[in-house]
Amino acid sequence: MLRLVKLLAVLVVVAAAAAFVGYRYWESRLEAPIAVEEDTLYEVQRGAGFNRAVSDLAERGVIEDVWAFRLLTRLEPEAIPRLRTGEYMLEPGMSGRDLIELLGSDRVVTYPLTIPEGWTFRQMRAHLEAAPKLESRTEGLSDEEVMALLEREDRFPEGWFFPDTYRYHKGMSDLDILRQAMLRMERVLDEVWEGRSDDLTIDSPYEALIMASLIERETGAAEERREIAGVFKRRMETGMRLQTDPTVIYGMGERYEGRITRADLREATPYNTYVIDGMPPTPIAMPGRASLEAAVDPLPGETLYFVSRGDGTHHFSRTLREHNNAVNRYIRNR
Template sequence: MRWWKVALMAVLLMALIVAGSYGYWRYRMQAPIALEQSRVFEVMPGSGARQVIDRLAEQGIIDHRWPYRVVGVLEPQQLRHLRAGEFRLQPGMNAHQLLAKLSSNDIVTYELTIPEGWTLDRMRQRIDQTSRLAHDTRGMSDQALMEALGHGDQQGEGRFFPSTYRYHKGTSDLDIYRRAYARMQQEVQQAWSTRHEDLPIDTPYQALILASLIERETGVPEERARIAGVFVRRLERGMRLQTDPTVIYGLGEAYDGSLSRADLQKATAYNTYVIHGLPPTPIAMPGRDSLRAAVNPADGNSLYFVARGNGEHHFSATLKEHNAAVRRYILDRQ
């Protein structure tokens, strides 16, 4: 056999081998990965493609490493943009879909909910106990937290908007505070821009303080504007606000679950049975509805309210009517 025929056969054989190998590689890349159920896989920060492939194999997500290493030769762009983070992988994904997922922005996110009416202390406890966050603020004083946010000249109470915040593993808790602070700033300004004329409050911060009182007093959402009306009319007349939540806030850890006559007479900066006007800071984090109620109170003539015991309040225009309501809803039930 002539040499050129031998060479031709060798070339053809090599071509067949290459074509077969390529076809098998394509087959492996299209085959489903070795997952029977959904699971989360984490790409660690600083991991290279080889390390990611090794961890996928070690965790039983892929059967073989070699098809992915071939990707680095034939289609290297698929391995250049792997992202750090947690990714939820699904059964039935093929290798291309797997690599696309690990290169995407589709990182697993979690939710953190801060309810309306919580204090900053409760918010900080919740965040400190939340898993998967980077707890960069744990152990900071409230003042140090505000300084870290760039607002060291402000008190932190009431400055953070109660809502649900999404985050991914490794997010700094400072990012949650930063977003909540910015959101409250936005909500306060939006509410203030719609304020009723001739309110007895002069600044958005006073509106925030008033909204916090409304938030803590409201058991039924529909009553927010009516409670706001009572507070506004009392402020206009120079009457003390006389709202129990401010007394409780002022007592701090000394509050034992019930208010005594001595508590109502105890002089603190927050005891609105003693001081005139608003307390010096908010006493909680108000939601949007309380912010809007604070600057758009309901019309009326009521100056008092007392809890009925079912979440609602009885509103009164005179002290005589109020005292009768107190006897009916509180004293007669004791």
């Protein structure tokens, strides 16, 4: 009986030693470097689980000991991450453990997408459709259908998307970027409207958005935005028409080919501020924060006119005579 007990004790020790050695070997295979010699892009497909990703990585030759990863699901199920759709950068020297941690993280490869200030919604949609690796969910839809998907069915889209650089990863869609930009514009517009001046000729955040779009399209010079806002404010106070060329261009739509004529200035469109009184019915572009802030804080003064110098800045005048002289100097001579 004693011999049997000793034998069992020896077997237990041997089994424990074998289990320990086996466990250490399993650990060593998970800690071994994956088989990539340079940074390698790997995509987790939509709906892929851990076992599917392991099989795919093995087929690509990235990992060798598939059994070690399969065993992980039994021995350490809490270590199995929920994979996120997207692309990941596999780096030389990464261990299997590192790989597992990476695929369960938010460190997906991202790409920049810049929406410039002053662009129209039509330009933004075309830019989104051309963005590489960005899924298109709005291609072929009307603007009204796009706004319905964004849960803003009663809203005209122009101006409602904040111009900025956004980042996206594979698996995201154009609708994701549109939603981000829309919510950002709503938030910024609310913030700017809260800090508005008391003496304004505009009565609502939406009118501020319209005014900001006119300012955005008139100048790219930061130091001029508030002065142009002041000119527009004084024109509205005195009953003058705004007479701003960008509204004529917007009203022409796709007919615009780089220049406007006298006939275009006289054409009655809802946006032609040479013909209509006050502001156009909607924004004509996507304004940035600086133009929004200028719209609600115009610069006081007496100027009523401005003309482009041809270098991105403008000459401002108080009287029509001074303005006509500036036009002769900067436009007709040119």
